[in-house]
Amino acid sequence: MNAPFPDPSGCVSGPDIVNGLSVDVEDWFQVGAFENVIARGEWESIATRVEDNVARVIDLFAEADVRATFFTLGWVAQRHPAMIRRIVEAGHEIASHGYDHARVFTFTPRQFAGDIRKAREIIEDCSGVAVTGYRAPSFSIDHRTPWAFAELAEQGYAYSSSVAPVAHDHYGWPEAPRFAFRPLAWSGMIEIPVTTALIGGRRLAAGGGGFFRVLPYAFSRWAIRQVNRDEARPAVFYFHPWEVDPGQPRMAHAPLRSRLRHYTGLDRMAGKLRALVQEFRWGRMDLVARREAVRAQDLILPGCAAGVDAGAAA
C-alpha cells in the first residue's frame, strides 16, 4: 500500500521539529456524526466509556514516552474529575474543547464567550492547572466565525487549534493558512491549524480523525514527512479516545455514511497510533505554540482588527 505515497527512507522529522499530538476528549456518543441520532438530553442516560479509553491512550503514550494535549469537553471533565487529574499527573497538557460540543457557528459571540468560560472554569477546577489552549468542536472556527478569536484572546488563551484549512463536507476553511497565524492585531494569540498535505497543489486533510483510520498508515507517514522535511514545520495530529475502542456499542440507526466513517478501522487504530508516536517526534500543543509563535504569519481578519467590540458586532 506504500506505492501511491513516495516514501524515500532517511530522516523523519528534523531534530528541531516537535509535532503537536492531541486528543479530543469526548465520549463515543458525543461525536458530530451522531448528533441527529442521540439527543443532547440523552447523554446522561448512556453508559460512559471515556475513562477506560483515556486510560488506554495514556498507557499508549507512556509506552513511547510522549506527551500530548487533551482538549477536553467541560461536560466530560465535570463528570470525570479523577480522569482529568490522571491526564495532568502523566505530564500531559489539559486544554478546552468547549462545554458540550456545540459548534462555534451555532453561537452568537456572547454565547460562545459563555461556553468557553464555563468549560475552562470546570477544567481548571478539576485539574488545578491553567488552561491556555482551545480546540473548537469539529474544527468549527471558519469564515463565518472570525470573531471567535477575539473572544478567545480576551479570555487569555495563548493558542487555538480550531481551523481545518481544507474543504470537507462537515467542516473546513479552505482559504485559511495551512500553518500558524496570528488573527488579531491586538493579541499575540495564535491559531495552529490541523495538518494538511499538498498533492498537486491540492490540500488534503492529513492531521488525523477518520482519515487516519481509513487510509493506510503510509499516507500519514508521507504527509507528516512532507510537512516536516519539505516545509520545515510541525504537523498537528488529533484523534479521539473512542477511536481506540473497537468494543463500543454500534449505532444501528445512524446514517450508513456516518457509521462507515465512525466504525471503519477501529480495531487497527491502536497499532497505527503506536507506529505514529514512535516514528515521529511529538509534544504538547503548548510547546508547539510557543515555538510557532515566532514564526506565525500575521493575518488580521476582518472583524478582528478593532478587538472584541468589533467582533461582537460582526
Ligand SMILES: [Zn+2]
Ligand atoms: Zn470533538
